[in-house]
Amino acid sequence: MSALRELRVDLGERSYSIRIGAGSLTQAGAGISEASRARRFLLVSNERVYGLYGEKLVKALQSQGYEVLVSLMPDGEQYKNMDEAMKIIDRAIAWNLDRSGGAIALGGGVVGDLAGLVASLVHRGIDFIQLPTTLLAQVDSSVGGKVAVNHPRGKNLLGAFHQPRLVLIDPLTLKTLEEREYRGGLGEAVKYGIACDAGFFGYLEEHVEQVRAQDPECIEELIYQACRIKAEVVEEDEQEARHRMVLNLGHTFGHSLEMLGEYQAFRHGEAVAMGTIAAAFMALEMGYLDQGQLNRIGLLYRALGLATRFPGYDPEEVYTGMMNDKKSSHNRLRFILPRGIGAYVVVEAPPRELVYRAIRQAQKYSPNY
Ligand SMILES: NC(=O)c1ccc[n+]([C@@H]2O[C@H](COP(=O)([O-])OP(=O)(O)OC[C@H]3O[C@@H](n4cnc5c(N)ncnc54)[C@H](O)[C@@H]3O)[C@@H](O)[C@H]2O)c1
Ligand SMILES: [Zn+2]
Numbered sequence: 001m002s003a004l005r006e007l008r009v010d011l012g013e014r015s016y017s018i019r020i021g022a023g024s025l026t027q028a029g030a031g032i033s034e035a036s037r038a039r040r041f042l043l044v045s046n047e048r049v050y051g052l053y054g055e056k057l058v059k060a061l062q063s064q065g066y067e068v069l070v071s072l073m074p075d076g077e078q079y080k081n082m083d084e085a086m087k088i089i090d091r092a093i094a095w096n097l098d099r100s101g102g103a104i105a106l107g108g109g110v111v112g113d114l115a116g117l118v119a120s121l122v123h124r125g126i127d128f129i130q131l132p133t134t135l136l137a138q139v140d141s142s143v144g145g146k147v148a149v150n151h152p153r154g155k156n157l158l159g160a161f162h163q164p165r166l167v168l169i170d171p172l173t174l175k176t177l178e179e180r181e182y183r184g185g186l187g188e189a190v191k192y193g194i195a196c197d198a199g200f201f202g203y204l205e206e207h208v209e210q211v212r213a214q215d216p217e218c219i220e221e222l223i224y225q226a227c228r229i230k231a232e233v234v235e236e237d238e239q240e241a242r243h244r245m246v247l248n249l250g251h252t253f254g255h256s257l258e259m260l261g262e263y264q265a266f267r268h269g270e271a272v273a274m275g276t277i278a279a280a281f282m283a284l285e286m287g288y289l290d291q292g293q294l295n296r297i298g299l300l301y302r303a304l305g306l307a308t309r310f311p312g313y314d315p316e317e318v319y320t321g322m323m324n325d326k327k328s329s330h331n332r333l334r335f336i337l338p339r340g341i342g343a344y345v346v347v348e349a350p351p352r353e354l355v356y357r358a359i360r361q362a363q364k365y366s367p368n369y
Helices: 025-035 048-061 083-092 109-122 135-141 172-178 177-198 198-206 207-212 217-238 245-249 251-260 268-286 291-303 315-324 352-364
Strands: 005-009 016-020 041-048 069-073 102-107 125-133 146-151 153-160 166-169 333-336 345-347
Touching: 005 217, 016 025, 016 217, 025 048, 025 125, 025 146, 025 166, 041 048, 041 083, 041 109, 048 069, 048 102, 048 172, 069 083, 069 217, 083 109, 083 146, 102 109, 109 125, 109 135, 109 146, 109 153, 109 207, 125 135, 135 172, 135 217, 153 245, 166 198, 166 217, 172 217, 177 198, 177 268, 177 291, 177 333, 177 345, 198 217, 207 217, 207 291, 217 245, 245 251, 245 333, 251 268, 251 315, 251 333, 268 291, 268 333, 268 345, 268 352, 315 352
Parallel strands: 016 166, 041 069, 041 102, 102 125, 125 166
Antiparallel strands: 005 016, 146 153, 333 345
């Protein structure tokens, strides 16, 4: 195993470490024992991820004296709901998991979000450990303490803030991830560069080939930088009063696209990338971005294998979808727009025509040199 790289999320008594290293999953016990006093853990995963990594992990934990109860959920976003969460809670309670116990999530963002919500509810909150296995979960969802399940009326409507005690990231798990999931994760990672950190954006531009080829050192660096930036954002605004909204770059458009595609047509990160292009056209018209900067964004997405052209839905449909999304508070749409590369601006309730124009331009867009 290579040496672990470590980041700290500084949130007073809720502070925790993010540890990143190839092979770290097999050493999870050591990290967990430093982060939590719990000796009994509910391990939440799904069949697929558990089939790949579960047994080895459980053996490793048991060999260190941990008691582990495995509870698997079906694979898929459609199972990120209260019924599945309740099944897991029922098993935990039947197993007499008390306040001194903990929960471990082994999987992507779906498992992490659901297991985290379970951990926040059982006995008003038990220790929670994130072992993320998708790129999206490693660069985004495992850090920051937002946990939730979906409600028939909307995504992530039932949730809590429950910070993990430890996030342990093993990039080797990405080897079994489908190519499209990996690219989706890249779509999400790029937002940190565009909205928060020009240096990270430049790093991605310079390492496109290595990133696409999943060069181990490069992936580790990418994950490290993404987590560093996310940790800084969360430290400044844990409960999303304002600054944490920056992480929603491309998401206002993106959520509407996901909905219009009935959560089948696009992976989340793909929708976010296309949504960011539309946001960039809004920023262009409002004078926050110039054509050259917009093109850098488009070129990077394209080089990473992500679609840059906004799908051909009627702009009015996209707009209605955005209005129905929970993030439009008091019926006012809110957009995070890039302000140059490495900064952002929040725009509320822009004129509808401006949004339509941005969508139409994004539907014709093709990045060029
Ligand atoms: N809490 C947050 O802050 C936050 C942030 C962003 C996204 N999210 C949530 O994350 C979820 C999406 O997460 P995701 O993109 O990880 O999807 P996912 O959890 O559905 O994982 C994608 C697929 O990859 C499989 N998989 C996972 N790890 C694997 C591995 N190592 N090898 C092979 N297959 C593997 C999964 O079984 C699944 O089929 C959404 O529900 C979204 O709302 C949460
Ligand atoms: Zn996202």
